[in-house]
Amino acid sequence: MKHIFIINPIAGKGKLQENIEKSIHHELKTKKVDYEVYFSKSKDDIKTYITNKCGDNMQSVFYACGGDGTLHEVVNACIGFENAYIGVIPCGSGNDFVKNFDNRDYFHYIDSQVNGKAINLDLIKVKDKYTVSVCNIGFDADAAFSMHKFKKIPFITGSGCYIMSVIYNLSKKLGKELEVIIDKDEVLKGSFLLGVVANGHSYGGGYKCAPLAEINDGIMDLCFVSNISRVKILSVLGSYKEGTHLTNEKLKDIITYKKCKHVKIKSKEPINICIDGENFIHDEIELEAVKDILKFWIPEGVRVQAEKSVYTTQ
Numbered sequence: 001m002k003h004i005f006i007i008n009p010i011a012g013k014g015k016l017q018e019n020i021e022k023s024i025h026h027e028l029k030t031k032k033v034d035y036e037v038y039f040s041k042s043k044d045d046i047k048t049y050i051t052n053k054c055g056d057n058m059q060s061v062f063y064a065c066g067g068d069g070t071l072h073e074v075v076n077a078c079i080g081f082e083n084a085y086i087g088v089i090p091c092g093s094g095n096d097f098v099k100n101f102d103n104r105d106y107f108h109y110i111d112s113q114v115n116g117k118a119i120n121l122d123l124i125k126v127k128d129k130y131t132v133s134v135c136n137i138g139f140d141a142d143a144a145f146s147m148h149k150f151k152k153i154p155f156i157t158g159s160g161c162y163i164m165s166v167i168y169n170l171s172k173k174l175g176k177e178l179e180v181i182i183d184k185d186e187v188l189k190g191s192f193l194l195g196v197v198a199n200g201h202s203y204g205g206g207y208k209c210a211p212l213a214e215i216n217d218g219i220m221d222l223c224f225v226s227n228i229s230r231v232k233i234l235s236v237l238g239s240y241k242e243g244t245h246l247t248n249e250k251l252k253d254i255i256t257y258k259k260c261k262h263v264k265i266k267s268k269e270p271i272n273i274c275i276d277g278e279n280f281i282h283d284e285i286e287l288e289a290v291k292d293i294l295k296f297w298i299p300e301g302v303r304v305q306a307e308k309s310v311y312t313t314q
């Protein structure tokens with residue numbers, strides 16, 4: 001097995017990458033491990049690099065050294081290659097995918113990584129892409145989209161930009177008129193503040209939007225929040241971040257939570273959609289759970305999180 005570390009130099013604040021490169025060489029140089037370190041030049045470069053590498057028919061693990069965006073690119077580049085496995089060394093800002101595992105520290109240990117093993121996990125297929133963590137629409141997707149407006153302001157950090165973008169979006173009309181068709185059968189119709197279709201349980205750097213989601217059950221978790229007043233948003237957000245929104249009695253009338261295998265979302269006008277934190281615009285999307293398609297390389301000592309206790313869902 002060859003171990004190929006793809007480091008995204010701009011993920012997170014770019015602080016951990018140098019240390020990761022040093023520990024890779026420190027741990028592996030003297031051992032009989034076939035390895036390579038590559039610094040990605042752009043999003044598209046990740047795909048070109050992996051496609052070329054997979055062409056040599058060698059069994060390889062491609063480690064996404066970055067955040068969920070980097071992992072998303074590595075996964076989508078590797079899908080379809082029988083000889084490619086996907087690992088991750090989290091060094092982005094959110095790193096939500098690895099939150100679905102116990103003993104996450106081991107993701108940072110190079111010896112645990114190279115002594116890992118392959119397991120099968122699920123992904124969500126949306127259009128011609130695969131989602132690793134979460135697809136989201138609504139208020140928070142709009143905030144992610146309009147962040148660029150604030151990036152040009154001097155001395156404002158990434159989180160500062162996000163806060164300004166949230167405030168900017170709060171001043172605009174809230175609520176998306178949507179039709180959501182679940183498993184080709186059940187229809188939800190209405191005005192929604194936000195909605196997620198999730199493989200993993202978290203997004204946005206720790207918002208536990210889908211607390212019951214499991215990455216190896218072949219099922220997606222859908223959580224839609226009905227449109228509410230600006231004042232109520234603040235009281236909902238705390239619960240939504242903690243993942244207690246399913247058990248919070250005060251929120252039961254505004255939350256719809258379902259487990260499903262297929263979802264179609266329709267809007268009369270094009271809307272912003274975030275897929276693993278990457279931005280897209282569509283007026284209709286279909287999402288489908290695909291069981292066991294991700295050939296994930298799990299470090300020694302790490303476990304997929306155990307089944308959650310059952311909450312009351314609608």
Ligand SMILES: Nc1ncnc2c1ncn2[C@@H]1O[C@H](COP(=O)(O)OP(=O)(O)OP(=O)(O)O)[C@@H](O)[C@H]1O
Nearest residue numbers: 011012040041042066067068069070092093094095
């Ligand atoms: N060399 C590069 N230059 C510019 N962008 C890159 C480069 N390599 C990869 N990318 C892209 O950078 C984007 C941001 O990376 P990523 O999402 O991993 O970091 P993050 O936003 O800090 O982490 P997270 O998504 O976990 O919050 C991704 O879209 C990735 O494809």
